[in-house]
Amino acid sequence: MAVNVQISSFQKRTKISTTSIAGTKISALNSTLNVSSGIISLDNIMDGGFPLGSLCLIEEDLFGPYAKIMTKYFLAEGAVQKNHLLSASLNENPWDLLNNLPSPVTEPIRETNALIENKEELKIAWRYENLTLEDNNQRTGNAFDLSIPYAIPETQRSNLAVWCGESTRNVQENKGTLRNPNCLSLLSTVKEAIEKWDLASGNSSNLLRVTVSSFGSPFWKFDGNQESVSTDFTATLLLLKSMMRSANAVAVVTIPHQLLSKALVGRSRKIADVVIQLKSLREDPHLSDLMDVHGILEMKKMMNLTSLKPILGQDGTTTYGFKATKRKFKIEVAHWQQNKLHLPPSVEDDKSTSENSSSAGCSSGSSKTNLDF
């Protein structure tokens, strides 16, 4: 009679299955889950994208067209990954944004055979003779084409939600310090969306992408004048951040920072986790020397949610030039030299012109080579 006797206490460790969430990548730097922003070159700068649970602020360029393009890419990536989308806007009808998302472009498969030319017999490492060299630098991501609107399939329509400023009847007259009815209504919509799709329980394998367009524009009726800073604005951002943190969600809020007081923008930067500033060429006459780019993208802040080490500015670069065409949104590192902005020469193959060029300029003044006399 066979008796199953356990001789040793050794137990094989089975891999703990973690539910992987669609559209996220684990960051190598600090093991947070990063959500792709839809723009491949931006993901490369941010090590995978926006951290899951963060509040991202995009400071719009003048009149906001490029910020709108960035939100479209963000939502389009969500549509492709079948994430839940919530679009909030008072400037325009949010359904317009959702119905006109760029559609993904499948790139032609590139041949990878040109990487090893050495066909000789390997004498010492003969076991590796038949293996092919893998290109570890190839990042997977979606490219989008802005000219073709993406038709979201009917089955995914239930993943979409909008908020367009209708005052819900459930929101009572608020007596506390947060009074703005638009803000309260937006926050309740976000809360309901999270509850409806059950994203706060930790078991969900999907995430919610929230975009708020032009938060702080006059449509929102913040009654702060230039003297007093509007506290409803910052309180709403903080509450939105608290909702994102406790659910599988990411929020991208674009603010027209030229219309708001500097103190308010400063406070919003303190609250948000990621801050990106866009500046189009029209705004700054000095930059019109540049023929190649459409504007400047500055990563003002990227908060590290797991350690003290700063993510940005490791090599002194936080200023990038961006070029937005119908088929590509390309971001390149910019050289600063004597007040003039230089960019690396544009080459046909756009994959190789991203961040590999060094950018030691006069702003990072402690490089040893500068002291060579």
Next chain:
Amino acid sequence: MADTVIKALMLDKIQMDGKSILIIQHSDGSPFLHSLLTQSARQGRKIVLVSFSHSVGYYHNVGTRLGWNLNNLLSKNQVVFIGGLQALKDSFRFQNSSNPFDFLFNSNTCPLQTLLFSIKEVISNWGEQPFSLVIDELDCLFSLGVKTSHVVNFFQQCHSLVQLNSKGSLIISMGVTSTDKENIQCSTLLSHWSDLVLTEKGLQTGKSKDLTGSLIVNWNISPSTEQQFHFKCYDRGIKMFAPGTAVL
């Protein structure tokens, strides 16, 4: 590596009981607050951690890199966490008057009263044991709509709490930006009442590979000195340098 901050500030030799430390931050992240938290945890002091814009998970994550486990201490009641993003979210959902952020939704003549009472309750339960009251990013209260006078009153109450109970120390951090007058006024006022003021700034000339920023240390008790350090933040701690020696 977290010890380098403590040694540089000589806080391992100077007793901070009954005293208060103010950290003024011009840049983001709060490396010095975390170092001071690490020191309090290592010394076995009880900690009341009050936060307005971060979650418990954040302090735990940074703490594990620096060498202490927040969740462990929370379960042992060595650390009490008040506020945080969870409380903010709950204040919106439940509108419970014992939530410190309830003043956002229900009218309250003294918005920080609930918060102060919860802190006092925790401290009075501890009796005579040494503790640290750590408040992170006090300027978030301005973002939430609390007036400067209430914030200053709150600070005075906390300060008196710590002075009465001679085994407690107060650590407050405030973020300021150069364009925000209210914040600057408040931080200047508080810096007159604190015993040690740490001002943390990024570099004036931009970002650098070798440094994260500069720190100015002002002691308001004897010996009243002012020192300047440069520091660099690493994953596991902070390294402090005398100005100019970072490249060596």
